[in-house]
Every structure is written in structure tokens, then in C-alpha cells.
Amino acid sequence: MNPTYTDQQIITAIQNGAVTRDKVFAYLYDNEGLRNKAFAKITKMIADQEKAEDIFADSLIALVKSVRYNKYKGDSSLSTYFVGICQLQCIRYLQQEQRSKKRERVLNEVLIHRVEEECRIEASFFLDNQRRYEARLTRRVYRKLSDTCRQYFRQKYWQGKKIREMADENEVKSQSVKNTLSRCYKKLREIIVNDPEAMEQIKLNYGKL
Amino acid sequence: MESFNRIKDYLLHRLPDKERAQFEAEVRANEALARELELQRFEMETIDQIEADQLREKAAELRQQRQQRLEQNTQGSRSGSMVRMYRIIAAAAVVLLAIGFFFGNKKACIAKSPFLSTRRLE
Numbered sequence: 430m431n432p433t434y435t436d437q438q439i440i441t442a443i444q445n446g447a448v449t450r451d452k453v454f455a456y457l458y459d460n461e462g463l464r465n466k467a468f469a470k471i472t473k474m475i476a477d478q479e480k481a482e483d484i485f486a487d488s489l490i491a492l493v494k495s496v497r498y499n500k501y502k503g504d505s506s507l508s509t510y511f512v513g514i515c516q517l518q519c520i521r522y523l524q525q526e527q528r529s530k531k532r533e534r535v536l537n538e539v540l541i542h543r544v545e546e547e548c549r550i551e552a553s554f555f556l557d558n559q560r561r562y563e564a565r566l567t568r569r570v571y572r573k574l575s576d577t578c579r580q581y582f583r584q585k586y587w588q589g590k591k592i593r594e595m596a597d598e599n600e601v602k603s604q605s606v607k608n609t610l611s612r613c614y615k616k617l618r619e620i621i622v623n624d625p626e627a628m629e630q631i632k633l634n635y636g637k638l
Numbered sequence: 639m640e641s642f643n644r645i646k647d648y649l650l651h652r653l654p655d656k657e658r659a660q661f662e663a664e665v666r667a668n669e670a671l672a673r674e675l676e677l678q679r680f681e682m683e684t685i686d687q688i689e690a691d692q693l694r695e696k697a698a699e700l701r702q703q704r705q706q707r708l709e710q711n712t713q714g715s716r717s718g719s720m721v722r723m724y725r726i727i728a729a730a731a732v733v734l735l736a737i738g739f740f741f742g743n744k745k746a747c748i749a750k751s752p753f754l755s756t757r758r759l760e
Binding site: 451454455458459482486487489490493494497498499500561562564567568570571579582583586587614617618621622627630631632634635636638 | 673692
């Protein structure tokens, strides 16, 4: 039988990057109640079933990110909040598809406001802030990092592992983990600074809080 | 390091409101800090992107598993309904045979019985 998790357990697993986080992600992905609730909203806005599935997965990733960034305040249940994210992801998709239609933009604004009210959600985190740096740019940067650096960054910042735990997992000494992390940081900074497009975007955002 | 952790806490919305406002005021006044903040934000988003792509792969895997489960269930229910159909056909065949046997026997009885056959003649 699949385990069930309370909202609090889900949040703790995501925030602390506990070992259960992947299990929580799988649980949320397959949870029929959550899927039904989400798809009821998604399919009203997006007819294409394939796209609807993509939006559901992207919404789950956005949920994980928003919990990690302390954006979920517990003012609504996690499932209501998630349904709100699904709607915002649909709007984001539709905005990309129908950029020129003014009427659609007005309707989207009304819907965004309603979702913010109903789901107690900060829409800007999912619509604007997320696009401060395009995925294309960040992807280009991380692909220049070694597999070890990527793995260490994930272990440290997303799985919340301590240096000693990382040392055990990677079968190296703690000092080696520290050195590698420091080297990876330097490398990451170097790649960014040497990427003219990334730097141009960064400069455009100076002082934008 | 202190600045690094402070920026990280700011980006992760972990600073209390008062400290957050103070930090933002410092960023507005200090271009070097503004640059550092933005660089660190980009770094964080890059690390987030690594994780997001991993989760996307995980989601694709889960989707495939789900699809397979659904297909198996559909096949299971299909073969289940076939079995049900065969049972109904078999039951109908048995009933028809029984009816045929019953009427066949009745005709034979009528033909053999002198009383019933004479009455019919009359």
C-alpha cells in the first residue's frame, strides 16, 4: 500500500530535502484525488491532453520550488494551493500562445486575481519571477559544469545533506567534499561571468528586488 | 561568507520583514551588493534548474509507469469482459439445448401416447 502524507509532512520533506522528498513527489504525482482536482481545472483551459499532462508535471515542480522558497504560507490547503499553481501555469502557457490578443490578456488578469484570492497564492512568483532568467540560459550554464559539481550541488542545496553525509555517500573524506564544493562554486561563477548573454541579463536586473 | 548566507536567506525569503527591508535598502545604495545579489540569484536559479530538470525526468518516468499501469488495467478489464461474454454465450447455449431437449421429448411423448394422439385427431 502506498504511504500517505499530511500537508505538513510534504512541506517538511521538500524544505529539508529529506530522503522522502522523491517519494513525496511520486506520491503527489500519482495521487488520484489531487490529479482529479487539478485536471478538472487544467482541462477546462487546455484541451490538448499531452499538454495538460506537461502542465501538471510543471506545476508539481513549481510547487516544490515555491515550498523551498517559503512561498507557501499555509493559508490554504496544499491541494488548493497546487490547483492554483496549475491554473497559473495554464495562464502562463496561454499567454505564450496568445501574446497578441488583448481580450485574452484582460481575461487572464481577471482569472489571476481570482486564483490569488481563492488559493491564497502569490501569482507573481509563478508568472514573472520565475522568468527573470530564462531556463535556456541557466541550462546552458549548468551543462558546462561537471557531473560531480551538479551532483554535489543537488546533494547540498536540494537534498539538504551535511558535508559528512555527502562524504559517506560519495565515499570520500569530508575535506574533499568541502574542496570540491568550493571548486564547483568558483567554476559556476566563472561560467556565468564569462557568458555575455547571462551577464547582460544580470545587469538588467541590478536593483530589481 | 556572512554576505553569502545573508543573500541566500534573502533569496529564500527566510529573513524577517524588518531585516528584509534593511537588506533591500542596502542593495539600493550599494551597487557591488546589487551585483552580488543578482549573481547569487542566477547561481541559485541555475542549481534550481538542475533540480527542476531532474524532477522533470522523474515526472516523465512516473508518467510512463502510470501509462503502463492504465494499459494493464484496460487489458485486464478487456479480458475480464471477454470471459464474461463467453460465460453468457455458454449459459445461453445450455438454456437453448435444455429447451430443445424439453420440446423434443414432449413431441416424442405426444406421438407415442395413444390418448393424446387420438384426441388431437378428433
